[in-house]
Amino acid sequence: RKGGISVIVSIASGKGGTGKTTVALLLMANCPNATVIDCDVEEPNCHLFLQPISTVERQVTVMVPAFDADLCNGCGRCVSDCLFNALAVTGKEVLLFDELCHGCGGCILACTRGAVSESFTPIGVVRTGTATQNGAGKLIDGLLNVGAVAATPLIKALKENLPDVGDVIVDCPPGTACSMVAAVAGSDYCLLVTEPTPFGLHDLSLAAGVVKMLGIPIGVVINKSDGGEWDTKVSAWCKAENISILGLIPHSEAFAREYAAGRISPEYQALAGEIWTNISREVKIGEGTCGHERKRRDR
Numbered sequence: 001r002k003g004g005i006s007v008i009v010s011i012a013s014g015k016g017g018t019g020k021t022t023v024a025l026l027l028m029a030n031c032p033n034a035t036v037i038d039c040d041v042e043e044p045n046c047h048l049f050l051q052p053i054s055t056v057e058r059q060v061t062v063m064v065p066a067f068d069a070d071l072c073n074g075c076g077r078c079v080s081d082c083l084f085n086a087l088a089v090t091g092k093e094v095l096l097f098d099e100l101c102h103g104c105g106g107c108i109l110a111c112t113r114g115a116v117s118e119s120f121t122p123i124g125v126v127r128t129g130t131a132t133q134n135g136a137g138k139l140i141d142g143l144l145n146v147g148a149v150a151a152t153p154l155i156k157a158l159k160e161n162l163p164d165v166g167d168v169i170v171d172c173p174p175g176t177a178c179s180m181v182a183a184v185a186g187s188d189y190c191l192l193v194t195e196p197t198p199f200g201l202h203d204l205s206l207a208a209g210v211v212k213m214l215g216i217p218i219g220v221v222i223n224k225s226d227g228g229e230w231d232t233k234v235s236a237w238c239k240a241e242n243i244s245i246l247g248l249i250p251h252s253e254a255f256a257r258e259y260a261a262g263r264i265s266p267e268y269q270a271l272a273g274e275i276w277t278n279i280s281r282e283v284k285i286g287e288g289t290c291g292h293e294r295k296r297r298d299r
Helices: 020-030 046-050 077-081 106-110 152-159 178-184 198-213 229-240 253-260 266-282
Strands: 004-012 035-038 053-067 087-090 093-096 116-130 138-144 165-171 189-194 218-225 244-250
Touching: 004 020, 004 178, 020 035, 020 046, 020 165, 020 189, 020 218, 020 244, 020 266, 035 046, 035 152, 046 138, 053 093, 053 152, 077 087, 077 106, 106 116, 116 152, 138 152, 152 178, 178 198, 189 198, 189 266, 198 218, 198 229, 218 229, 218 266, 229 244, 244 266
Parallel strands: 004 165, 004 189, 035 138, 035 165, 189 218, 218 244
Antiparallel strands: 053 116, 087 093, 116 138
């Protein structure tokens, strides 16, 4: 981690469609020199709003084993040592199920005949550019290749590109699986976005459980808030779990129309500033609207 980074905030949820990207873009619009990392590599969409220019692409590869048929005698040691059931032996031929392979290299160590070696296969690209809309910061996103099933290595590659200075906003993939964990890991704070519905509350509780296991402080933003019954239930659950509600985004047709057109409505700038202030208090960083205007204190 680079010393000039003020704060790393991840935006996550237990389900899709709650408004993670909405919150990430609101925060960036309030702090225009921040860097947004779009970790939803299967369906990245921050670029649609930020319209980056000067984009640089870097291919990301993962290790997969290669087998030398002349040296392999089909002993099956590699199969026995594979923790992910990615290998099978038929006769003297080793079959690799690459969608199960984690690239750990255990099969290479297990082979006593030197029949297994490293090879590399591309899984996607990392893209870095400068935003021209809804903030003037930096956008880092990734695009997973069609057919590739392991998003985690690409997400880790995205997070290797942290900037030298400024705030970092991580737009996480939905759910509570490995890709979400990889995106949230290393954050100073995690904002969980939910909606006031039975499904929203259920999946919020799942996501909160995962983030607590990572030891990362949590706050909640309620999107599409209408002041109804489920707003009250979500608030009560957060109070019972000792989780702060940092902001309420009202249910607004006008806001939805702006968002659908790729714009972040400026009327919510004050709300974004309030959320930043609340994050500052939660992670004990000095006052200011954006992290790059603050100095980190010992926590």
